[in-house]
Amino acid sequence: MSDMKLEQDQKQTPSENAPKMRRDLSPSEAVHEKDWSDHKGILIVVEQRGGIAKKVSWQLLGEGRRLADKLQTHLSALVIGSNVSGLAKEAIYRGADNVYLCDSVELENYRTRPYSKVCLAVIREYKPEIVLLGATYTGRDLAGAIATHLPTGLTADCTQLDVDENRLLLASRPAFSEKMLATILCKQYKPQMATARSGVFLALPLDPTRQGDIITIPSQMTEGEIVTQVLDFLEQTDHVSLEDQEIIVAGGRGLGGPEGFVMLQEFADALGGVVGASRAAVDAGWIGHDHQVGQTGSTVRSKLYFAIGISGAVQHVVGMQNADMIVAVNRDPQAPIFKVAHLGIVGDLFTLVPALTEAIRAQKRNSGSVPVAL
Amino acid sequence: MHIVVCIKQVPDSREIRIDPNTNTLVRQGVPAIVNYYDLHGLEEALRFKDTVGARVTVISMGPPSAEKSLRQCIAMGADEAVLVSDRAFAGADTLATSYVVALTIEKVAQEFGIVDLVFCGKQTLDGDTGQVGPGVACRLDYDQLTYVEKVVALDEKNHTITVHRHLEDGVEVVQTKLPALITVLTELNKPRRASLPGVLKAAQYKPVVWSTNDFANIDRSKIGLKGSPTIVSKTWVPEPRKVNTEMIDGPSPEAIAADVTKRLWSSEAASRLGWA
Ligand SMILES: Cc1cc2nc3c(=O)[nH]c(=O)nc-3n(C[C@H](O)[C@H](O)[C@H](O)COP(=O)(O)OP(=O)(O)OC[C@H]3O[C@@H](n4cnc5c(N)ncnc54)[C@H](O)[C@@H]3O)c2cc1C
Ligand SMILES: Nc1ncnc2c1ncn2[C@@H]1O[C@H](COP(=O)(O)O)[C@@H](O)[C@H]1O
Numbered sequence: 102m103s104d105m106k107l108e109q110d111q112k113q114t115p116s117e118n119a120p121k122m123r124r125d126l127s128p129s130e131a132v133h134e135k136d137w138s139d140h141k142g143i144l145i146v147v148e149q150r151g152g153i154a155k156k157v158s159w160q161l162l163g164e165g166r167r168l169a170d171k172l173q174t175h176l177s178a179l180v181i182g183s184n185v186s187g188l189a190k191e192a193i194y195r196g197a198d199n200v201y202l203c204d205s206v207e208l209e210n211y212r213t214r215p216y217s218k219v220c221l222a223v224i225r226e227y228k229p230e231i232v233l234l235g236a237t238y239t240g241r242d243l244a245g246a247i248a249t250h251l252p253t254g255l256t257a258d259c260t261q262l263d264v265d266e267n268r269l270l271l272a273s274r275p276a277f278s279e280k281m282l283a284t285i286l287c288k289q290y291k292p293q294m295a296t297a298r299s300g301v302f303l304a305l306p307l308d309p310t311r312q313g314d315i316i317t318i319p320s321q322m323t324e325g326e327i328v329t330q331v332l333d334f335l336e337q338t339d340h341v342s343l344e345d346q347e348i349i350v351a352g353g354r355g356l357g358g359p360e361g362f363v364m365l366q367e368f369a370d371a372l373g374g375v376v377g378a379s380r381a382a383v384d385a386g387w388i389g390h391d392h393q394v395g396q397t398g399s400t401v402r403s404k405l406y407f408a409i410g411i412s413g414a415v416q417h418v419v420g421m422q423n424a425d426m427i428v429a430v431n432r433d434p435q436a437p438i439f440k441v442a443h444l445g446i447v448g449d450l451f452t453l454v455p456a457l458t459e460a461i462r463a464q465k466r467n468s469g470s471v472p473v474a475l
Numbered sequence: 476m477h478i479v480v481c482i483k484q485v486p487d488s489r490e491i492r493i494d495p496n497t498n499t500l501v502r503q504g505v506p507a508i509v510n511y512y513d514l515h516g517l518e519e520a521l522r523f524k525d526t527v528g529a530r531v532t533v534i535s536m537g538p539p540s541a542e543k544s545l546r547q548c549i550a551m552g553a554d555e556a557v558l559v560s561d562r563a564f565a566g567a568d569t570l571a572t573s574y575v576v577a578l579t580i581e582k583v584a585q586e587f588g589i590v591d592l593v594f595c596g597k598q599t600l601d602g603d604t605g606q607v608g609p610g611v612a613c614r615l616d617y618d619q620l621t622y623v624e625k626v627v628a629l630d631e632k633n634h635t636i637t638v639h640r641h642l643e644d645g646v647e648v649v650q651t652k653l654p655a656l657i658t659v660l661t662e663l664n665k666p667r668r669a670s671l672p673g674v675l676k677a678a679q680y681k682p683v684v685w686s687t688n689d690f691a692n693i694d695r696s697k698i699g700l701k702g703s704p705t706i707v708s709k710t711w712v713p714e715p716r717k718v719n720t721e722m723i724d725g726p727s728p729e730a731i732a733a734d735v736t737k738r739l740w741s742s743e744a745a746s747r748l749g750w751a
Binding site: 121122123126127150155210213214237238239241242244245246248249250252253254255256257258271275276277280281282283284285286287288289290328329330331332333334335336337342347348390391404405422423425426427428439440441442443444445446447448449452453455456457459460461463464468 | 488491492493500568569570571573574577578581601603604605606608609610612613614615616618619620621622637639640641642643644645646647648649650651652662694697702703704705706707708709710711712713716718719720721722723724727728729731732733735736738739740742743744747748750
């Protein structure tokens with residue numbers, strides 16, 4: 102407690118105190134000789150906002166289940182927040198063998214220090230061999246802090262995970278602007294840590310017959326000790342999280358301007374989907390960056406993906422090539438997008454999109470299927 | 476107010492190609508640039524220089540050739556630049572990098588004056604992890620505000636900073652005490668061009684260069700390859716997915732649309748979507 106006080110006083114008068122480096126936060130020779138065999142199991146840190154879990158957390162539990170079975174070890178989840186005991190149950194239904202639950206008012210909003218302290222307490226006490234988090238803004242913020250404190254190796258933004266016969270985590274991620282994949286190992290430190298992208302792994306279906314222990318973890322900081330304050334959250338209706346969408350209608354430079362996206366939105370509405378975009382359209386200011394698909398945007402795995410007026414540059418394709426069904430509309434028969442599309446239409450999008458919108462509407466009326474609620 | 480901006484000179488990965496015959500990276504002729512996210516951190520720092528007279532020090536860990544990038548930052552308006560360069564730093568992963576960057580900031584604070592704020596980029600083009608910023612913040616025991624798209628207020632009297640953090644589903648308004656470390660998105664601002672006086676200053680400018688020997692307490696087991704827990708075990712070029720593209724044609728847009736719709740409804744995707 103008195104240490105904490107000191108730390109705060111120091112913060113209020115930065116001009117009188119030089120920063121003191123935390124020299125313990127690094128690997129050292131000694132660690133290499135360490136016997137890590139007491140580290141067992143896989144831990145998934147579940148991310149939530151307002152009591153709703155991010156889909157990537159359930160996807161990681163699905164993948165974590167597969168890895169834990171392969172290693173013949175247990176899968177744990179860590180749920181942190183305020184009023185989140187429901188999520189602890191859900192984590193069990195989604196594949197966890199047990200759950201660490203830290204439920205406290207000051208943990209309502211994510212803040213690095215109190216959250217990382219909870220994670221560190223759990224990791225130090227229960228010694229998992231692998232720790233996985235979603236590669237979301239919050240997940241990356243938290244993972245970077247935890248890995249430095251432990252210290253251990255951390256691989257960012259994985260798109261493939263596996264384990265080998267030596268219980269090493271094979272964490273694979275895109276490198277060099279997605280042109281290559283690299284497998285990263287962390288041999289001499291435990292836990293092995295990684296963040297993984299949303300939309301890459303499959304969540305297990307909810308199984309309410311599954312059972313497991315829920316272990317309560319005390320919060321590690323009181324509100325008075327936390328310097329950072331979340332003042333507000335501005336929900337942005339034009340913020341879309343493309344990673345979780347089933348139907349995406351993406352437009353590119355071929356749309357010619359923001360009006361093109363109005364037409365595209367109508368098409369997306371008819372399908373019950375959301376609008377995505379190429380970088381060219383985003384850079385032109387026709388639509389917000391959150392809609393961008395590709396290397397510097399979202400990686401999507403939708404069931405249906407329309408590419409309208411998009412040439413199919415490699416940086417775009419890496420973000421959408423894993424959609425189940427891809428339909429491309431482009432007036433240029435040589436456009437590379439046709440190499441990844443299942444259905445290709447060569448023609449003018451300005452006549453084709455309205456026709457498609459009408460045809461979809463008619464089909465839905467006839468087949469009586471309502472637009473899927475997402 | 477003294478602001479440190481962390482920059483990295485990176486190969487412009489947009490220009491890197493894969494040799495289709497050998498499946499290896501072609502790095503030849505790839506220009507070295509300042510990691511573009513970092514320029515947005517520099518721009519924000521320079522705005523505080525313009526408005527409240529902040530001093531701006533740019534630092535980088537990298538090879539001697541990274542001097543060029545530091546001079547570019549001087550040309551844009553930074554006051555000082557420090558290059559930490561040593562063969563012993565080579566092969567560093569984010570843990571080892573954040574150790575050296577934090578040591579550097581500590582030394583900058585001792586020699587050039589107390590540091591109130593540190594800017595890092597969201598991520599680098601080559602490392603592409605976004606982990607160095609949080610790592611440096613932890614080591615310096617600063618509070619970290621990552622993925623910042625707007626600095627709302629800097630209160631020098633109360634030593635607080637208020638920012639907008641970008642999240643998947645909205646924007647979080649967060650305040651913390653200085654000193655703090657901020658990682659920035661490109662939405663934050665538009666980096667300025669070099670000014671003429673800046674270019675003239677940069678032409679003469681020699682950055683301060685530090686090597687391991689300049690850090691009294693450096694732990695050599697924590698730097699470079701040795702201090703890096705992660706190892707790249709293999710790299711490969713992913714096989715492009717093979718699809719049989721069916722091209723749809725017809726006498727009119729309506730006919731094409733009807734054909735596409737029919738195929739969609741009989742596809743596997745439709746049954747997964749619960750349409751059929
Ligand atoms: C480091 C880096 C990162 C990048 N990250 C991304 C990323 O994340 N996502 C991304 O999308 N891009 C990214 N890019 C950019 C990418 O290289 C391409 O420039 C971009 O995807 C092109 O967008 P586009 O297909 O909309 O535009 P264009 O390439 O200009 O293509 C427009 C297409 O529309 C067609 N068209 C025009 N008019 C019509 C019409 N009336 N009817 C039918 N078709 C029409 C044209 O034939 C053309 O094929 C990145 C680039 C770099 C260097
Ligand atoms: N070698 C370096 N020297 C100085 N700053 C760096 C270095 N590497 C990374 N950074 C900073 O950390 C940020 C994130 O880098 P990364 O974790 O590699 O994606 C960068 O945008 C820089 O601001």
